[in-house]
Amino acid sequence: MYLAAPLQAKCSSEAAMASISRYEIMPTPDNYTLWYEYHAGHHAGLRRTMDVLISNGDGFEEATLHDLTSTFISSAKEAEVIREASRSIQEALRSLIEVAHRAGAEADDFGIALTNLAARNYGDNKESLREMVDQLIRESRKMAGKSQSASAEMKDRSTEIEILERNLAQALADARTDSLTGTANRKAFDATIRKLAGDAMNSGDDLALLMVDADRFKHVNDTWGHQVGDEVLRHIAATLKHSVRGQDFVARYGGEEFAVLLPFTDSKSAISVAENVRHALIREPLRLALTPPMGPLTVSIGVACYEPGDPLAEWIGRADAALYQAKGEGRDCVRCA
Amino acid sequence: MPTTTKPTYCLLTDDSPTVRKVARRFLQGSDYELDDAGNGQIALEKCAIRMPDVVLLDWNMPVMNGIEFLRAAREQFGRDHPKIVVCTTESGVDYIREAMASGADDYIIKPFDAPTLHAKLSGVLAAPASV
Numbered sequence: 056m057y058l059a060a061p062l063q064a065k066c067s068s069e070a071a072m073a074s075i076s077r078y079e080i081m082p083t084p085d086n087y088t089l090w091y092e093y094h095a096g097h098h099a100g101l102r103r104t105m106d107v108l109i110s111n112g113d114g115f116e117e118a119t120l121h122d123l124t125s126t127f128i129s130s131a132k133e134a135e136v137i138r139e140a141s142r143s144i145q146e147a148l149r150s151l152i153e154v155a156h157r158a159g160a161e162a163d164d165f166g167i168a169l170t171n172l173a174a175r176n177y178g179d180n181k182e183s184l185r186e187m188v189d190q191l192i193r194e195s196r197k198m199a200g201k202s203q204s205a206s207a208e209m210k211d212r213s214t215e216i217e218i219l220e221r222n223l224a225q226a227l228a229d230a231r232t233d234s235l236t237g238t239a240n241r242k243a244f245d246a247t248i249r250k251l252a253g254d255a256m257n258s259g260d261d262l263a264l265l266m267v268d269a270d271r272f273k274h275v276n277d278t279w280g281h282q283v284g285d286e287v288l289r290h291i292a293a294t295l296k297h298s299v300r301g302q303d304f305v306a307r308y309g310g311e312e313f314a315v316l317l318p319f320t321d322s323k324s325a326i327s328v329a330e331n332v333r334h335a336l337i338r339e340p341l342r343l344a345l346t347p348p349m350g351p352l353t354v355s356i357g358v359a360c361y362e363p364g365d366p367l368a369e370w371i372g373r374a375d376a377a378l379y380q381a382k383g384e385g386r387d388c389v390r391c392a
Numbered sequence: 393m394p395t396t397t398k399p400t401y402c403l404l405t406d407d408s409p410t411v412r413k414v415a416r417r418f419l420q421g422s423d424y425e426l427d428d429a430g431n432g433q434i435a436l437e438k439c440a441i442r443m444p445d446v447v448l449l450d451w452n453m454p455v456m457n458g459i460e461f462l463r464a465a466r467e468q469f470g471r472d473h474p475k476i477v478v479c480t481t482e483s484g485v486d487y488i489r490e491a492m493a494s495g496a497d498d499y500i501i502k503p504f505d506a507p508t509l510h511a512k513l514s515g516v517l518a519a520p521a522s523v
Contacts (some may be wrong), residue, residue: 246482253481253502259410364414388457 236292244306263325408448432461
């Protein structure tokens with residue numbers, strides 16, 4: 056096994072390079088990772104999806120590759136984070152079991168509880184992992200109360216586990232955050248829109264979507280460089296976050312496009328939220344000393360309300376179409392589907 | 393297909409009028425005869441009067457919820473009738489395992505669209521009876 060693993064890695068790596076050249080794909084790190092994972096065969100879902108694409112013979116568009124990466128590779132990274140946390144927690148568990156054994160008979164119940172926890176297979180499912188950590192903390196506290204002799208050591212272990220849990224929560228939050236703007240990322244958006252649309256279908260309450268796109272963003276990047284482009288995106292993200300309520304959800308959808316989900320909001324109120332965003336950008340402009348000076352930073356916004364039963368892609372498509380209409384009608388304006 | 397085929401009797405069991413309305417809109421015009429129930433108790437009474445071919449079953453309902461209906465229906469009417477498709481939201485995915493273990497034939501997650509609902513219902517209706 057120790058000999059086979061590097062050899063296999065080398066084969067997967069060569070096969071990935073061969074595929075990248077065969078399908079005339081840009082040799083970016085993401086694309087390389089994608090094809091490496093495909094040939095290594097770690098991920099059955101990725102393998103199946105790509106086999107279908109290969110047998111269709113349609114080739115691989117940039118957008119397709121990007122989708123594959125965000126669906127399979129990014130989630131695989133998150134799963135890796137969870138597995139890593141699981142391993143640490145397993146170690147903490149083992150030392151707790153030792154402590155419990157040393158504490159003697161009165162720790163029997165605790166020992167059994169721990170052994171049950173350790174035997175549980177929580178794989179890369181973060182919900183069951185969290186549930187396990189919570190239970191572990193409860194059991195540890197109970198035990199700490201029972202046993203005088205072991206209580207100090209138990210307290211140390213409990214603290215250790217609580218720190219692990221915080222680290223885990225942080226790692227999971229990072230996996231759902233766009234590192235440039237600090238808003239939620241596309242992956243978090245995809246999960247949240249499904250959840251909110253499910254709730255809206257259940258309750259019959261309104262749910263609106265804004266698609267917000269920076270105007271002439273390519274021009275900004277081309278003229279003042281990507282660092283200024285990044286500042287523009289951060290400024291728009293901050294403005295969006297200040298313009299919405301606590302229950303609303305702001306995400307970077309991709310490139311210079313942001314998506315905002317507004318629960319309990321009909322189209323009229325959604326349009327006024329969108330207008331507030333537009334006015335806030337005018338009221339609080341991005342101030343950068345640039346040569347040549349940058350004109351006012353504006354956004355175009357498309358609004359669409361969820362119709363229960365509509366496929367989510369269609370709903371997003373309607374908001375996008377309204378956004379294109381806003382762009383077509385001179386930018387710096389709001390249009391509603 | 394011969395025109396004499398009996399329409400599929402489908403009982404939409406959900407306390408949400410929106411979900412019942414959407415499901416009705418999706419299934420109307422196809423070969424379904426539709427009826428509503430606002431909770432598991434009403435659904436159970438309707439089953440006793442006339443057995444549906446398939447029940448679309450919400451999980452969280454007042455009076456009698458999805459799992460209670462599921463257990464009672466399997467106890468009273470056996471494993472094969474009616475076919476039951478459990479309907480829950482993303483946040484209820486943990487219930488799915490429990491539902492499948494308690495005799496549900498399939499599940500669907502809200503929000504669902506028309507093609508998914510059709511596929512789930514025809515899937516369970518086409519499946520052979522359990523041995």
